[in-house]
Amino acid sequence: MLTDSQLQALYRYGCTLTNDEQLGHDLLHDAIETCLRQPPDSLDKLPAYLRKIMRNRFFDLVRHQQRFPQDVLEEQVVGIDMNTRQLEDVIIDEVDLDAIWLLLQPVEREILFLWAIEGYTTNEIADHLDMPKGTVLSKIHRLRIRMEQEQGGYKVRGEVI
Amino acid sequence: MSGKLKDRLHDRIVKYELSEQQLESLQAKLRALEPAPTRCAESPVRSWWAFSAVLSVLAVFLAIPVYMQISEQKNSFNLEMAQLIAEEVVKNHLHLKPLEVKSNSLSDIRRYFTQLNFIPVASGLVNSLDTRLLGARYCSLQGITAAQLRLQDHKGRFLNTLYQAEYKKEVFGRLPDIGQDEQPLVAYANGIKVKVWLERDIVFALTEVEDTK
Numbered sequence: 534m535l536t537d538s539q540l541q542a543l544y545r546y547g548c549t550l551t552n553d554e555q556l557g558h559d560l561l562h563d564a565i566e567t568c569l570r571q572p573p574d575s576l577d578k579l580p581a582y583l584r585k586i587m588r589n590r591f592f593d594l595v596r597h598q599q600r601f602p603q604d605v606l607e608e609q610v611v612g613i614d615m616n617t618r619q620l621e622d623v624i625i626d627e628v629d630l631d632a633i634w635l636l637l638q639p640v641e642r643e644i645l646f647l648w649a650i651e652g653y654t655t656n657e658i659a660d661h662l663d664m665p666k667g668t669v670l671s672k673i674h675r676l677r678i679r680m681e682q683e684q685g686g687y688k689v690r691g692e693v694i
Numbered sequence: 695m696s697g698k699l700k701d702r703l704h705d706r707i708v709k710y711e712l713s714e715q716q717l718e719s720l721q722a723k724l725r726a727l728e729p730a731p732t733r734c735a736e737s738p739v740r741s742w743w744a745f746s747a748v749l750s751v752l753a754v755f756l757a758i759p760v761y762m763q764i765s766e767q768k769n770s771f772n773l774e775m776a777q778l779i780a781e782e783v784v785k786n787h788l789h790l791k792p793l794e795v796k797s798n799s800l801s802d803i804r805r806y807f808t809q810l811n812f813i814p815v816a817s818g819l820v821n822s823l824d825t826r827l828l829g830a831r832y833c834s835l836q837g838i839t840a841a842q843l844r845l846q847d848h849k850g851r852f853l854n855t856l857y858q859a860e861y862k863k864e865v866f867g868r869l870p871d872i873g874q875d876e877q878p879l880v881a882y883a884n885g886i887k888v889k890v891w892l893e894r895d896i897v898f899a900l901t902e903v904e905d906t907k
Contacts, residue, residue: 534724537717548710558716565723572727579727623699630702649703680699 539580542650546584549646550591550639560587588643595639619677620648633680641676644669715792722794722832725809771879772867779835779857779866779899780881780888786833786842787855787886787901793829793844803830807841811860814841817893819872820856820900824848835859835899836866857899866897 535543540561548557564586573582625633634642640662647653647661655673659666712720795806804814807830814830825845833842840859846852861869870876871892878891878898887902 534728535721537721540717540720541712544712544716545707545710549707554710557710558712562720562723565720569723569726576727620699624696625699625702626696627702627705630699630706634706645703646707649700650707 534576535579535583543580543583543587545650546646547587547591549642549650550587552634552639552642560591563587563590591639619673620645623677623680625680636679637676641672644672644676718792719794725832728809770868771870773879773881775836775867775869776879776881776888776890777883779890779897780883780886782835783855783857783888783899783901784883784886787853788884790844790853791831794831796829798827800827803827803841803843806830807832810839810841812858812896814843814858815894815896817856817898819878819889819891819893819898820845823854825854828853833857835897838862838865838897840897852903854903855901857897859897859899861892861895861897869897 543564544557544561546557547560548554551557551560561583564583567586567590568579568583573579637645643662644658647658653661655666655669659669662669795803797803800814800816807814809832823845825847828844828846830841830843833840835857836859838859840857843856843858845854845856847854869890869892870878872878873893876891878889881888881890889898889900889902891898
């Protein structure tokens with residue numbers, strides 16, 4: 534079935550999406566309930582299946598409650614060399630990250646989670662989010678700019694690759 | 695302290711951690727997804743029994759003394775298993791892990807345990823004690839999925855733990871069946887008395903914290 538560490542990872546994903554420990558737990562709990570009603574074809578796919586349910590449920594709720602503005606999913610940025618390596622160079626301290634974290638949209642937190650915790654590449658993030666790769670790259674680019682603006686300029690080692 | 699964004703994110707996100715109780719509760723829910731253990735197909739079993747019957751007849755005629763000795767051993771109760779069960783039960787009894795279902799109704803408890811190969815039953819031996827049911831949780835006994843029921847005496851002075859598990863002879867060996875007027879085995883672990891018996895084809899293990907007053 535699921536190991537404790539797999540459950541912890543799903544919980545962290547839920548907390549990242551919701552930015553709240555209780556809501557993160559509720560999201561995971563609801564996903565398990567849904568899974569009991571509609572089990573996956575194979576239990577090997579259970580972690581990915583649960584995460585998909587959590588994501589769908591969360592964004593359904595968000596859209597329903599209209600707490601957050603909808604993302605424009607079709608945006609494309611062409612001609613700018615961007616990838617997750619842009620984020621690798623960002624230097625930040627704990628307090629600043631806490632402050633910025635609160636300002637990020639759920640999908641931005643999700644991108645950061647998939648990149649930093651799961652170690653996903655840009656392509657894998659795009660697949661997971663079911664977004665065009667260009668959209669993900671655009672979001673990464675704006676994420677970096679936003680961090681610089683919010684913080685009054687982050688220290689970046691070297692040039693953007 | 696400044697550092698790479700990835701490291702800072704990692705530090706921040708791993709702070710989110712489910713408590714042991716939350717983990718256990720979610721794991722209990724997930725157990726409902728586990729496929730029920732499948733029993734052996736009929737035909738191979740029948741073939742095996744037929745084969746065994748032939749062997750038994752041969753054994754009777756060719757090796758009666760040996761057969762008698764083996765039968766005698768099989769009829770003796772599995773004291774070693776009773777001790778192993780006592781040690782396992784007492785360990786869990788002392789830890790008092792959180793109950794997954796809280797109710798004093800056996801019907802509620804039965805409704806909760808959907809993943810057992812048996813239905814938890816009331817035992818004549820336990821009914822004679824002056825206790826009430828507090829709730830239950832999934833557990834295992836010698837690797838067999840089991841129901842752990844928590845009981846408390848009516849004055850709230852002491853707790854008892856009652857295990858019920860599917861009887862598998864290959865695991866538990868021969869245990870006394872109180873339906874056959876046999877007496878439960880008694881073993882001690884950490885100073886706690888544990889009774890082990892078979893009743894309605896279910897293995898029971900009960901910690902008995904006795905009232906010293």
